[in-house]
Amino acid sequence: MTTKSTAPKKDKSGRTTFTITFTKEEITPAEESALKKLGSAMKIEGFRPGKVPLEMLRDKVSPDQLLEETIRALLPDTIKRLTKENEIRPITPPKIEAQNREPLTLQITFIEHPEVTVRGVDKIKVEKKPVKVDDKDIERTLDYFLEQHMTTKDILRSAKKGDRITMDFHGEDSDGKEIDGIRTTGHQVILGSDTLIPGFEEELDGMEKADKKTFTITFPEEYHAQHLRKKPVTFHVKVTNVEEVFKPKLTDAFVQQHLDADSAESFKNRVRESMEQQEERINDQKREQELLEKIRKATKVELAPELIEEEERDLFENFARELKERSFELSDWMKKMKKKPEDIKADMNKQAVDRLTLRLGIQHLADEKGTDLTDKEMKQAVAEFLAPLEPEQRAKIEPMYQKGYQGWHQLKWQKRVEKLISQMLGT
Structure with a gap:
């Protein structure tokens, strides 16, 4: 007798399913192989490992264990035969489901490359836009280089645009609960640099060393931290220092000395x-x-x-x-x-x-x-x-x-x- 299998059912997703019923002649050697494998790890008094009679092993192992190992022994040749006879090229390991014990019946599902169409290929185009760099962005970048060589002096007056403030702050939500990740100490910002969220630097204008201030700002819709977008946050700020900033000018002499350029x-x-x-x-x-x-x-x-x-x-x-x-x-x-x-x-x-x-x-x-x-x-x-x-x-x-x-x-x-x-x- 030979294995009985249903005609393969293939769909557009690439799934091909077979229902396989094994004969006794196929199951017996696979079951014996399974018993030997399970018995090799068992210790039974009076027998050396691997020398326990099969009938005794059958009484020692659970039916589910034996079935699982028997199926495992049957699969390699079965899968090889099915893929060869039906010219199947699986892209993932097959899915195996036991349908019946007597006679042993399995449902084997192979996944092949599915049918694919790409509509309107000729219309898939992406316009290339000309590169344009804003002069203001260039100026900000130049300012950044100059700031690396700036000097500062502590001052006791109110802070104004161009001054550097050092501060400690934390933020709270609308319920007064502190928001994780916002508390900062020793944070420095030059007023007018627009490096903080809109409205923050304006609140710092006019503050002096040791001043404290509380204010609420709504985070921008496009803020990088998603959980803060469009959320009102109340900030508690303490200014620990105010400095006047002396920034060098971009001259030929300066770039020759500090920036490795001719002019x-x-x-x-x-x-x-x-x-x-x-x-x-x-x-x-x-x-x-x-x-x-x-x-x-x-x-x-x-x-x-x-x-x-x-x-x-x-x-x-x-x-x-x-x-x-x-x-x-x-x-x-x-x-x-x-x-x-x-x-x-x-x-x-x-x-x-x-x-x-x-x-x-x-x-x-x-x-x-x-x-x-x-x-x-x-x-x-x-x-x-x-x-x-x-x-x-x-x-x-x-x-x-x-x-x-x-x-x-x-x-x-x-x-x-x-x-x-x-x-x-x-x-």
Whole structure:
């Protein structure tokens, strides 16, 4: 007798499901192998390890243990046969579910590459905007360089624009509870520098050493700390020092002595060029993100639940590892961010779907456009990746980046993505 299997059921998400019923002739040797494996770890008086009769072992192990190990013994040949006969190329380990004990029946689900379409490929374009650096930003940068060489003198008068204040402060929410992460001692700011949130420096104008002041400011909508955006915070400030600032002027003599430039004008040009290059990099990053978002939205794909679950696990493991590196417990983070388990689950699910959709869309486009790397290009990519590493570290990981190994495949995927983005952006 031979194994009975139902006709494979394949859907657009790449899921192919088989229902397999094993014969007694197949189960018996697999069960004996399972008993021997389980018995090798058992100690039974009067018998050496691995020499216990099978029937005695059968009485010692639980039926569930035996079934699990028997299935494990049957799977390698079964999976190999199914993938070969049906030309299946799984992209994740198969999902195994026991349907029946007598006769032993399993449901085996393979996940292959799903059907992917990217709509309106020719319309996926991102405009390149000209780089423009504001003269005010250049002046602020020049001021920063000059401030590195400024001198100060303690004063007893009221602070005014251009003076430097040293202060201690903390912030409270609308309930009068202190907000974590805001308390600061010895903080220095030059009035008029606009380095603090809008309205803060104006409140300091006119204060003297040892003065105390309480005022409320609403944080900007675009503030980097999300939990403070648009929130009113009451600040308690104590000024510990006021200094008059003497800032040098940007002259040829000054830049020659302190900034390694021939003239003030040449230094200004150097600053402008540097800021334009930085702005160019920022614009390129924004264009890349815009392109990737357009690809994701244009990608149509039906994702298998198993594929989403695996991506969610990877995301959660990475998230938990990042929290641990920051000495955070998940429960503490959830409490601080006012998150419930179902909130995290929903967030992870959305991220998983978005990441998978984008990844599959990119792969589809790269295959369609024939975007790939030659062996020569990959050799150069590996060399560039390993070059900055210390000799000991390089020797340790270099084998992982030989052709065909995991590191090599990961780097190749990264370079394919970069090459595709460059082609589509015209850079």
